[in-house]
Amino acid sequence: MKLRDFILRRMILAIPVIFGVLVITWFLAFQVGDPAAMYINENTPQSAIESIRKAHGLDEPPHIQFILYLTNLFQGNWGESTSTSFRPVLEVIALKFPATIELAMLAMFFAIILGIPLGIISATKKDTVVDHFTRVFSLAGVSMPIFWFALMLKYVFYYQLAIMGLPHLPGSFRYDDLMFPDFKYTTGFLLFDSIVFEHNPRLFLDALAHLAMPAFCLGYLTLAIITRMMRSSMLEVMREDYITLARSKGLSERVVIYKHALRNALIPTVTVIGLAFGGLMTGAVLTETIFSWPGLGTWAARAILNSDLAAINGFTLLVALIFVTSNLIVDLVYGTLDPRIRYG
């Protein structure tokens, strides 16, 4: 019951946050462009423009328009994405969401799987070659611009390998549609669909190959952040008195590190992981664009270029919702790791 109350309260507290995001993005968008511009061309008569404005409520004063926007949001009408053949924003999101989530999950998966052990090894082998290498590797991760890194990856593993006639990684899209012309998405999660609905391991492997570069590129920053956080919190925890106590019990160094220290060191790392997940959504805009990934990021980038205001607002709102949700999940995980945290 306590847990349910906690989740409920957190959801209520999220309302002002989401409202703030809505206010800021909508009014910024309002300043930037005129939504009516997308519906007209140089041949549209003046009277038609007026009626288009009226039809979309664009002749009202700003605050009325904003309230109209909110009412529509609640009714599930997030507007039309003018740069995607005027399809409803929610429909486009539903269509493209799986591609982005699959990419983000894989990026996150490999960032966690690599980052936590790297951080531990780096801390326990402090000031050795392994540690120096890991530190350079993670420093590069946090300081390299993602778009530059994406281009470099593509240049080496796609372009250079390809012109040398070597096997190379695919540089764009989710799968090879010449090899699998009959494939149709069921859930939109390609790795899942290929195994569960298509029973096609070759398609699965092809999808993995397509995911490799974009996922690594997107996850590298997160990997670097996790490694650095894990290293520093591990170093800190190893100096704690309870580690001395664990040693004084006669526990082997392995148990001291992987049981007594790790559990404590994971607590701050989990926070960082949660925050980074929201960051992956924004990183996806750059990564997806460079790897022509048919997901939300590419769509958002095109929307920005085309002043597709409804799409931009929709994307921003979605990212805000993902941030709020991942923070809530972090707090729940936190509670299972640290008994001192009480939901109340």
Add this chain to the structure above:
Amino acid sequence: MADTKDLVLEVHGLKTNFYTYEGVVKALDGVELFLRRGDTMGLVGETGCGKSVTARSILRLVEPPGRVEEGEILFREIDPKTGEVNAVDILQLDEDEMLHIRGGKIAIVFQDPSTFPNPVFRIGDQIAEVILLHQDMKHDVLEMKINKLERILNMNPPPVNVSEIVAHLEQLRSMRGNPPEPDEKAKKKAAKWRAIEMLKLVRMPSPESVVNQYPHELSGGMRQRALIAMALACNPSILICDEATTALDVTVQAQVLNLLNQLKKEIGTSIIIITHDMGVVAETCNWVAVMYAGTTVETCATDELFANPLHPYTEGLLHAVPKLHEERERLPQIPGSVPNLIHPPSGCRFHPRCDFATEICKTEKPKLEEVQPDHWVACHHPRI
């Protein structure tokens, strides 16, 4: 000195240094200790004189930048089967053998109950962990089963199948001489059961619920009891209490000290109590070692020390203890301050503060010698 077979622990010429940026801190320089089986020894001295470093050196728990440089730490164990006494030098053991000694043979209770338990594990699991590590659980699993059946028999109303249970109980009891190898799950359960028994032993209030609680849910005194339970869980031959009671308020402190003395009788552990409180020593210890700036300056029976201190430093230390019948404006102090251990004084480390110092004290370090029967002093001019 008495027969060495009676000594469960002997420390000779122990030196420990810390390699810091400011220089080499010569924290221990020739510590000598003798602990008789069944004794409670007080290890006293001013703050910073190296009491904790001594305790950690004995368990080889000195962490970098510190290092035990030289010395001998003889640990004598009685073989339970043959009654023979085997001596090992702890400093010569390899790390695997050391894991066996830590927690199993020599256990330690640390200074601060608020930072030493691991905050993310239940008290019971932290106690069970050390039990599972050092004890083969055969007997415990069997005892746990017997205990459970006995409880069922004593239930009110009595169970229906009494005769069956009694038969089963008899069968289990007959296995006591040679208990069967239990499975992992039974071991874990038995360890938890033992943890509750340990908590009962240290007079923890409501032990059944405390095993499932986390350290932050307990008071300081309860936490300290839990740490003592953890240390005693494997019936160690030696228990070192490093200021185990300093962080507690006076009443709890008295309770814990009483408890230690009772436990000593129940389990037969030899105890080292580290403290800078001479009152605690007078009440609980029958033997004392006085340390000054990393060396043992005097060691003898407690009564003897209070009646007849031979080292100038001990004399000053005892004068610093207020006596009830004396009325004094201020407590007397030993003039001067604790020496810098990076550049310690030459010869006797106490000479800059000593009223009896002569030339030889500045150049030659005095050895710990048996000046009177069973009374050891390291001083060129003992106060006989």
